[in-house]
Amino acid sequence: MNDMTLQRPAVTVTELPPATRISLRAADRAALAAHGLALPDRIGARIVEGERSVLRLGPDEWLVEAPEEQGAALKARLAGLETRLPLSAVEVSDREITLSLAGPAVLDLLATGCPLDLARLPVGTGTRTIFDTVQVVLTREAEDRFHLTVWRSFAPHVRALLDLAGRELAAGL
Incomplete structure (x- = not known):
């Protein structure tokens, strides 16, 4: 090995542990906020609360991510909202x-x-x-x-x- 060889990589690439991911589609962001689900208002904006994040991907589309162990509670919460509001919450974790x-x-x-x-x-x-x-x-x-x-x-x-x-x-x- 000569002096020109890099000792450390310029970038490390690491696979992260599995997570719960929900593709959320809803036309009424304000109604979701009124039910306690904060969603970013601009495309590309992201809200991070603890270990959960919500990224706005489109006019009516968000990607909700949380640690795998929080998945059941997150899915239950969104299922409850689906009965009261027009929205689609599809788990895409796998x-x-x-x-x-x-x-x-x-x-x-x-x-x-x-x-x-x-x-x-x-x-x-x-x-x-x-x-x-x-x-x-x-x-x-x-x-x-x-x-x-x-x-x-x-x-x-x-x-x-x-x-x-x-x-x-x-x-x-």
């Missing part, structure tokens, strides 16, 4: 996995497959986008850390691209 991408070159790594200028994405927000040809949801957790949520069936493809790009960045290519 469909997706989330990768944590962290390090000083995380923006460069993501730029290898994402067409957005993620340097402009504020910390604490998120977006639905693509990585290579795959739909993903990215949230910016810190200046140098993102969470990338991808459908389980596409995860090997995305992981292989991230690994290749990470090796190239670490090698200075």
Whole structure:
């Protein structure tokens, strides 16, 4: 090993533990808020309460995420609201996995497959986008850390691209 070899990777990619994910569709955000479910008002905005987060993906669409052990209570709460309000709450937990991408070159790594200028994405927000040809949801957790949520069936493809790009960045290519 010579002095030019990096001792630490420019970005680490780690699969996060399973989580409960709910795809929530509702036309009346105010009615949900009146029933104690705070939802962000802008597309891309995110509310984090404890270990639960809610990301607004579209005009009437949110992604609700919570630790797996909170899933039953979250699903019961939303099922109760479904009986009183026009909404759809569909659990999509098994469909997706989330990768944590962290390090000083995380923006460069993501730029290898994402067409957005993620340097402009504020910390604490998120977006639905693509990585290579795959739909993903990215949230910016810190200046140098993102969470990338991808459908389980596409995860090997995305992981292989991230690994290749990470090796190239670490090698200075």
